[in-house]
């Protein structure tokens with residue numbers, strides 16, 4: 001029978017190392033803050049290099065036996081983990097809302113989304129095929145087999161505290177790798193809860209190890225993994241600056257890297273678009289998690305013929321979004337994650353207004369709700385000299401840029417070092433084909449704002465990183481190919 005854990009049971013404060021829940025080696029702790037109220041939810045282990053090293057030691061000890069399990073044995077454990085996550089959708093959703101600030105319905109949605117990767121990779125792990133290479137010489141047999149890459153270090157951001165770590169741990173375990181991981185300092189609790197459920201599902205001691213840490217101590221802890229030649233892969237989701245640092249610092253031991261980094265997604269609305277569909281698609285993609293999503297449209301380009309109608313309809317809908325505590329079921333937009341985040345949003349809006357943007361709705365902080373709230377905002381007359389054009393705002397702000405020709409729109413859309421997601425709305429099939437080919441992005445939404453799926457390859461091009469999560473390609477990042485050449489068979 002599935003054991004049921006309450007929210008209190010799932011709020012854990014220790015590291016999981018070698019199957020044991022341990023305080024940081026030096027006993028240090030840091031506070032996890034509810035972004036809606038500023039209250040402390042719990043104090044968790046503030047780990048350093050010694051804890052990171054102990055986690056790697058455990059992962060190294062567990063690797064030989066885990067690597068040798070049958071894929072279907074690993075799948076059975078992952079399936080049990082999936083079922084436990086789904087069975088705890090309500091409480092995990094609450095925990096996500098509490099520590100991250102996304103509305104409850106979205107918290108629950110994230111649980112289902114994260115769980116979908118677990119079951120997906122349980123199945124994909126059964127299909128790690130190799131190749132028999134057609135003979136090139138008599139007496140020789142050549143084949144290619146795929147093997148787990150070894151110990152994987154997973155480092156994740158705060159904006160999807162469950163889904164981001166689940167979609168790294170699941171393929172790693174399915175491939176036969178062992179894992180050391182560190183969730184973001186803002187949202188460590190969901191990851192620890194997930195680890196407890198993994199333990200309950202039968203993941204053996206040392207196969208999954210998680211440590212938590214504050215920002216500075218976490219950097220030192222991760223540095224231990226970067227230097228350790230036993231760690232063969234880093235899988236990271238977060239900002240481009242940190243991704244580049246990890247690539248540089250892991251070069252000495254030449255680790256394989258998957259980097260899911262920042263975006264600056266364009267969203268194009270052509271004159272021939274279905275305007276209502278474009279407004280709905282933009283609302284769905286932009287305001288998920290209050291705009292704190294790497295695939296959120298950051299720049300919205302609207303063709304001159306529909307600019308006024310689109311802006312009006314959009315501003316009406318955005319102005320009606322309900323802002324409030326994440327744990328209030330009627331809230332559609334919760335608090336931003338922390339002071340740094342809300343300050344950046346305010347800076348972008350102030351800069352845009354100073355350079356000529358017009359506020360159609362919102363535009364201000366909402367101190368009456370709390371220190372981290374910002375009003376859903378639409379800005380008209382955005383231009384490319386504004387900060388929000390070249391940096392991810394990561395908040396509920398839609399800047400509207402006007403364009404005349406398809407060529408101009410594509411030039412502007414691609415004029416960024418980033419290339420994660422892009423979206424466009426058009427009902428012309430020829431344009432649909434042209435624009436989807438021309439956009440420099442790893443993911444393109446065509447008349448669609450909701451693009452994420454465990455069955456699809458998620459990842460970027462350019463400075464948005466490399467590697468893919470989900471889909472049948474998602475396991476490749478955790479495998480290496482071994483070529484076997486057998487002679488003397490004549």
Ligand code: NAD
Pocket residue numbers: 155156157158159160182183184185215218219222223237238239240242243245259260261262263293294295392420459460
């Ligand atoms: P961040 O890069 O600041 O932090 C991400 C993680 O890295 C955290 O766990 C943090 O503690 C850790 N970290 C930070 N500096 C480090 C260092 N020097 N060494 C080792 N670890 C370090 O990012 P964030 O603010 O938490 O997340 C937001 C960013 O993540 C945005 O840029 C967003 O676009 C991106 N993101 C990308 C995807 C994707 O799939 N491409 C998904 C979600 C978020």
